[in-house]
Amino acid sequence: MKFHSSGLLQPRTIIFLTHSAAWSGAEIALFHLVTHLDKKRWKPIVVVFEDGLLIEKLREAGIKTRLLPLNPAVSELRKEAVGVKNVLQWRQIGIMWRFCHALTRLIQRERAAIVHCNSLKADFLGGIAGKWARVSTIWHVRDRIAPDYLPRPVVFAFPLAMRILGVRAITVSNAVRQTLRLPLALKEQIRVVHDGLPDPDIGVETNTANALMIGMIGRLSPWKGQHVFLEAIAIVREHFPDVRFQIVGAALFGEEEYEREIKAQAESLGLADALQWMGFRADAPQLLHQMNIVVHASTTGEPFGQVIVEAMLAGKPVVATDGGGVPEIVREGQTGLLVPMNDFQALAAAIMWLLQNPAAAQRMGEAGRARALSCFSIQKTAREIEEIYSQLLAR
Structure with missing residues (x-):
């Protein structure tokens, strides 16, 4: 455990990684999670690989945010277009290699206790950087790892990378967990945490207009x-x-x-x-x-x-x-x-x-x-993920 000079427990730094700054499903879920963590225990820093609305909203909420731009040759690569030819392009490999080194330095500079990856691109890049930095890494799996949802090279590489990089996984549903082709012992370590949302607290209103x-x-x-x-x-x-x-x-x-x-x-x-x-x-x-x-x-x-x-x-x-x-x-x-x-x-x-x-x-x-x-309250989601952090750091 880490303490301040006052003797009080110092919050542990969690670095969150996401490749997209769009205000869409995965990014909204990340925003709600980091804004509902117990700040007495955890210090979230969100590293985003592009500029956009997510960064603006995080900063408005008082969350420390870092922009670490990822070259468009990688950041704009659509998952539907991923194949052997894409993955093995030397230019893209060089870009990812340099980016992972920069990300590793950032993780070490911030003295992160955990790296929490929020998207597919963040998973692979953050998994490598986390391993280089010797920091425990979590993949928050928000995609079904199945050929009807992702390209076959990604479906094949994902569980293999999990094992090689030694990451832990959280899935957003049992349906996602079931798509991960892993040995039973590893699959049992995967935690399912449904995304929660805050109650908008604006009352349950009924449309009073004439038309439904x-x-x-x-x-x-x-x-x-x-x-x-x-x-x-x-x-x-x-x-x-x-x-x-x-x-x-x-x-x-x-x-x-x-x-x-x-x-x-x-x-x-x-x-x-x-x-x-x-x-x-x-x-x-x-x-x-x-x-x-x-x-x-x-x-x-x-x-x-x-x-x-x-x-x-x-x-x-x-x-x-x-x-x-x-x-x-x-x-x-x-x-x-x-x-x-x-x-x-x-x-x-x-x-x-x-x-x-x-x-x-x-x-x-x-x-x-x-x-x-x-x-599906965000308070329930945040507490369940904090429990995973505590278990990971206690190992």
Whole structure:
């Protein structure tokens, strides 16, 4: 243990690494975690590999933040494009080698007790730097390590790198944990900690406008399923012509072409006068209160599903696809409805059932809020991760 000269216990430094500064799922989860750690015990320093909104919000919250730029030749490499040819390019290897040396020096200079990596690129780079600095390293696994979600070279390399680098892992769901192909003894050491969110504390409000509102929140991306949502609401509108719809989110990570495609799709489906494109919004909890039903339509198993928890905290019934970690959040028929992935007809049917049964929808919303407060609070998440830190440092 480390003490101040006053005899009081000195907080241990935890360095958090993330390659992206976008205000998106993994980055939002990181923000909530570092702002809810017990500052008497832990001193978080967030190292971000690019500039952006995350850094601004962290600094506003009083969190020490360091910008360590990663060359775009690596930082802008999309996970979908990763292959043997990409990984073995000498220029990229040289960039990563120099970056890991700089990161190692930063870790040593800050006298870090633990390195906590928050994204795939941060995992590999931080894992190497942590090993060079001889500091315990945690990979916070927010991706399903499966070929339907990541390129096969990454799926192969990830568990191998875990073993070589000797890192510990936290996964955001049991679904993610099950995708890690590791020996049983190592797999049993992996801790599952669901992402928690703060209670927005703005009350559970009901949309009092004349028109009912059905919404979907999340970045615009093919696997998030906005195109499936559009097909579903076209059916809903045939039966409920007065219902209105919102899509909240923007294209990130080079997916602007998908945004153009789905906006053209909405036009062709005749949804222009019933659908609002809200773009990127940082005030999602407030927007949720305009909605009567919240839809999650991912076409590939979602590692977790923070937006579902946000909707439950707002007291809204949820219709969600049943892949990945989503069934760990939604209790079918109690806090929402689950439908098969890529099935717009089933999605439409579930939405219409809730519209036809408003009392049941309200009960699901109330039960969802109670479940979110009990199981997915940020206080619970922070305490569980602090326990992992303590166990790691006690070894």
